[in-house]
Amino acid sequence: MDQNTNLHFEKATAGFLALMSSVFLLAFGPGGYTDITLTKYTVFVVISGLYLLSLALIWLTALLWPKGTAAGPVLRRSDIGPVRGLLLLFLFFCLISALLSPYGLHTFVGYHRYEGILTVVLYVLTFYFVSLYGRPKKWLLLLFAASMTVFCLICFGQFLGYNPFGLYPEGLTYYDANSAYRYQYLGTVGNVGLVAALLAVAAPVFFLSFLRLKGKSRYLLLFPLGCVLAVTLLSQVAAAYLAVFGGLLLLIPIAAVKTKRKKYLAWILILILLFAGLALVFCCDVGSGTIHELHLLLHGQWEDDFGTGRFFLWRNVLTLIPERPFFGGGPDTLGQRMTVDFQRYDSESHVLYRAAIDTAHNEYLNILVNEGAFAFLAYVAALVVFLVFFIKKNRDCDVLAICGSAVFCYVIQAFFGMRMCLTAPFFWLCWALALGAWRTQKVCGKEPRRPN
Numbered sequence: 001m002d003q004n005t006n007l008h009f010e011k012a013t014a015g016f017l018a019l020m021s022s023v024f025l026l027a028f029g030p031g032g033y034t035d036i037t038l039t040k041y042t043v044f045v046v047i048s049g050l051y052l053l054s055l056a057l058i059w060l061t062a063l064l065w066p067k068g069t070a071a072g073p074v075l076r077r078s079d080i081g082p083v084r085g086l087l088l089l090f091l092f093f094c095l096i097s098a099l100l101s102p103y104g105l106h107t108f109v110g111y112h113r114y115e116g117i118l119t120v121v122l123y124v125l126t127f128y129f130v131s132l133y134g135r136p137k138k139w140l141l142l143l144f145a146a147s148m149t150v151f152c153l154i155c156f157g158q159f160l161g162y163n164p165f166g167l168y169p170e171g172l173t174y175y176d177a178n179s180a181y182r183y184q185y186l187g188t189v190g191n192v193g194l195v196a197a198l199l200a201v202a203a204p205v206f207f208l209s210f211l212r213l214k215g216k217s218r219y220l221l222l223f224p225l226g227c228v229l230a231v232t233l234l235s236q237v238a239a240a241y242l243a244v245f246g247g248l249l250l251l252i253p254i255a256a257v258k259t260k261r262k263k264y265l266a267w268i269l270i271l272i273l274l275f276a277g278l279a280l281v282f283c284c285d286v287g288s289g290t291i292h293e294l295h296l297l298l299h300g301q302w303e304d305d306f307g308t309g310r311f312f313l314w315r316n317v318l319t320l321i322p323e324r325p326f327f328g329g330g331p332d333t334l335g336q337r338m339t340v341d342f343q344r345y346d347s348e349s350h351v352l353y354r355a356a357i358d359t360a361h362n363e364y365l366n367i368l369v370n371e372g373a374f375a376f377l378a379y380v381a382a383l384v385v386f387l388v389f390f391i392k393k394n395r396d397c398d399v400l401a402i403c404g405s406a407v408f409c410y411v412i413q414a415f416f417g418m419r420m421c422l423t424a425p426f427f428w429l430c431w432a433l434a435l436g437a438w439r440t441q442k443v444c445g446k447e448p449r450r451p452n
Contacts, residue, residue, distance in 0.1 A: 246412065
């Protein structure tokens with residue numbers, strides 16, 4: 001591959017990252033929350049499809065009209081490495097799962113969450129090429145910061161009882177959740193559970209960028225960071241609390257400080273805080289909420305409605321795995337296999353809500369039941385390999401520290417969240433940039449041995 005072709009690949013990738021950080025993040029349809037999932041899915045497919053098509057056209061142009069060195073293969077064996085190889089294996093098993101699924105062509109788009117095989121293909125392929133040709137630039141970081149600031153300002157307006165851009169139906173606001181309509185919706189994402197996934201990516205990006213980058217412009221990141229932390233607090237989502245505040249606390253010794261002495265001191269402080277907090281929760285019962293549930297768990301007691309019903313969901317999803325253990329039921333088919341409904345009683349509105357179960361509310365369990373054990377093992381192995389590499393090597397590369405921290409926090413949130421194309425692309429792109437940053441001499445200075 002000649003230098004001109006590589007340069008065109010890098011420009012196309014920069015354009016893709018810019019569109020995802022702005023247009024995709026803030027996109028919503030004319031119906032607001034009533035059609036936001038379909039809108040986001042369409043925008044994601046169009047932007048990702050155009051990106052992959054542009055790479056193919058660039059390569060074909062270089063192949064047919066070479067300037068200097070002829071164009072080489074886009075998928076080179078030397079570029080794969082452990083993480084990319086495992087994710088390509090994950091994609092292969094997902095394709096097998098879709099082919100063997102009893103639900104046939106429905107697995108292409110998916111039944112309920114638009115998480116069919118097309119979405120999985122776009123996740124993995126865009127990851128692969130962004131990891132090869134993504135060049136993190138400060139303007140891309142500032143663009144994402146500006147978009148997240150707009151996102152948070154919309155959330156603040158909704159918290160104040162307004163309806164900016166008419167995202168809610170006319171006459172309704174954020175505070176009509178669970179009375180006039182089911183669930184809570186926020187920002188330009190929708191379900192607050194998915195907003196938690198976005199916050200889990202954005203908070204560490206801004207936090208680590210402020211700590212690790214140089215120059216006065218990094219102080220501009222304090223405002224979007226403050227906005228993200230404020231939205232996290234006001235959203236009152238336990239998974240967001242754990243991923244954002246718990247994740248940032250753990251990242252202090254992992255990526256925020258560099259000297260061994262400071263790392264040891266930070267770990268000692270975190271362990272003291274952890275044990276003190278658990279001891280306090282063990283001894284004191286606040287009577288309700290997440291802390292009350294944790295108190296009961298520490299005493300060996302649990303109920304199905306713990307974690308807003310996640311224990312009930314996980315228990316019932318686990319019963320389906322032995323039916324199709326190796327390749328699952330097919331991408332996004334859980335709703336077709338589940339025979340029980342989720343029930344939740346709202347004590348404030350005195351309403352009993354019933355909902356069909358179409359996601360496990362745990363990304364790893366969701367992969368296991370939908371795509372099967374082989375895809376699950378390949379995906380988890382790719383994550384483990386990367387996270388071990390991130391923890392060991394982030395000291396030598398700022399971009400690895402920044403983007404890898406976003407992956408770290410998202411992985412925590414994923415234990416309680418659901419993978420959807422409304423927010424998952426930000427995780428995949430950060431993962432790709434973190435993996436690719438190690439290869440880029442412009443970012444990391446003298447290029448070390450490539451472990452990826």
